[in-house]
Amino acid sequence: MKLYDYFRSSAAYRxxxxxxxxxxxxxxxxxxxxxxxxxxxxxxxKNPQGLAxxxxxxxxxxxxxxLAIIEYLDTLTPSPRLVxxxxxxxxxxxxxALAIACDIHPLNNRRVLDYLRGxxxxxxxxxxxxxxxxALTGGLEAIERxxxxxxxxxxxxxxxxDVCLIPQMFAARRFATPLAALxxxxxxxxxxxxxxxxxxxxxxxxxxxx
Ligand SMILES: N[C@@H](CCC(=O)N[C@@H](CS)C(=O)NCC(=O)O)C(=O)O
Numbered sequence: 001m002k003l004y005d006y007f008r009s010s011a012a013y014r015x016x017x018x019x020x021x022x023x024x025x026x027x028x029x030x031x032x033x034x035x036x037x038x039x040x041x042x043x044x045x046k047n048p049q050g051l052a053x054x055x056x057x058x059x060x061x062x063x064x065x066x067l068a069i070i071e072y073l074d075t076l077t078p079s080p081r082l083v084x085x086x087x088x089x090x091x092x093x094x095x096x097a098l099a100i101a102c103d104i105h106p107l108n109n110r111r112v113l114d115y116l117r118g119x120x121x122x123x124x125x126x127x128x129x130x131x132x133x134x135a136l137t138g139g140l141e142a143i144e145r146x147x148x149x150x151x152x153x154x155x156x157x158x159x160x161x162d163v164c165l166i167p168q169m170f171a172a173r174r175f176a177t178p179l180a181a182l183x184x185x186x187x188x189x190x191x192x193x194x195x196x197x198x199x200x201x202x203x204x205x206x207x208x209x210x
Contacts, residue, residue, distance in 0.1 A: 001024075001026040001027070001055055001056065001057055001058060002026060002027040002028070002029055002055070002056040003015060003016070003019070003026045003027070003028050003029070003053055003054075003055055003056075004029050004031050004043070004046060004047065004052055004053055004054040004055070004056070005028050005029065005030055005031070005052060005053055005206070005208070006030060006031050006032065006033045006052045006208065007030075007203040007204075007206035007208045007209045007210070008033070008174075008203050009033060009052040009053065010105055010167035010168060010170065010171050011051070011052065011053055011066040011101075011105065011167070012052045012053035012066070013166070013167035013170065013201055013202075013203060014066045014067075014070060014101075014163050014164055014167055015053045015055065015066050015069050015070060015073075016200075016201035016206075017162075017163045017166065017167075017197060017198055017201040018069075018070040018073055018074070018082060018160075018163055019073065019201075020196075020197035020198070020200045020201050021080055021082065021158060021163075021197040022073060022077045022079070022080070024073065024077060026055070028207070030207070030208040031043055031052050032208070033052060033110055034110075038050045038051060038052060046062050047062065047064045049064060051064070053066055053069065054069075055069045055072075066101070067097060067098070067101055067160070067164075070082060070160060070163065071083065071160075074160075080157060080158070082158070082159050082160045082163060083159065083160050084154075084159065089154065092146075092154060092161075093153070093154055093159045093160050093161045094160065095146065096143055096146050096147065096153055096154075096161035096164070096165070097160045097161050097163070097164040099139065099142065099143060099146070100139070100143065100164040100165060100168045101164055103139060104134065104135055104139035104140070104168060105168060105171070107130075107131075107134040107135075108130075108131045108134065108135060108171060108175070113127055113130075113131070116130060128175055128176070131175040131177070132172075132175055132176070132177045132178075135168070135171070135172045135175065135177050136172070136177050136178070136179075139168075140168070140169075140172065140177075140179070140182055140185060141181070141182070143165065143185060144181075144182045144183075144184050144185050147161070147184055147185070147188065150184070150187055150188055150191060151187070151188065151191040152188060152191065152192070153165060153188055158192065158195065158197075158198075162188065162192055162198075165185065165188060165189070165192075166189060166192050166198055169185065169189045170202075170203065
């Protein structure tokens with residue numbers, strides 16, 4: 001399998017965590033998002049959305065969308081299980097994962113911020129305000145209330161919720177989002193940082209890190 005990856009991509013970071021938790025090794029192909037390589041025809045032929053990550057299977061099939069990729073990996077290699085077998089637990093875990101992936105992350109995606117800066121002529125200060133507003137007020141504050149007593153979002157083992165939360169906390173820090181009012185999320189973040197799979201997937205540890 002080949003992962004189309006970029007060190008700072010939150011969505012690719014989710015897949016890296018899932019792969020590491022499951023002990024799966026994949027070939028890596030780096031797509032430099034800041035240089036616009038996601039819009040080159042060769043990459044668009046892999047993922048017409050022009051977004052990282054994508055996972056190319058050995059038969060050439062390309063999967064897109066980090067959550068779809070992770071659920072595929074979870075079905076193929078169910079140990080450790082990232083989406084619980086119990087339907088009620090699974091719905092809770094997916095609820096947090098989707099709140100991050102659908103309702104927070106898209107609002108601070110590169111192409112959205114580039115549009116704010118370029119077409120809408122917004123300053124860096126305004127863009128930072130936008131990111132912090134939608135990350136925190138619009139998102140992480142609610143996640144703080146949705147998670148259960150730790151050490152992970154839903155109990156003693158990491159799930160898809162943690163796999164989505166940790167890259168979103170990393171993105172929030174990049175934009176200097178104040179996080180002090182989120183003690184439960186900060187504790188989960190610290191716990192995950194000590195887990196070798198989460199540590200190995202960190203952007204700073206990737207071969208393309210700058
Ligand atoms: N919902 C998608 C989001 C993918 C996504 O937005 N990727 C970002 C990096 S985190 C990207 O490739 N951005 C490039 C751009 O906006 O041009 C997923 O979960 O895979």
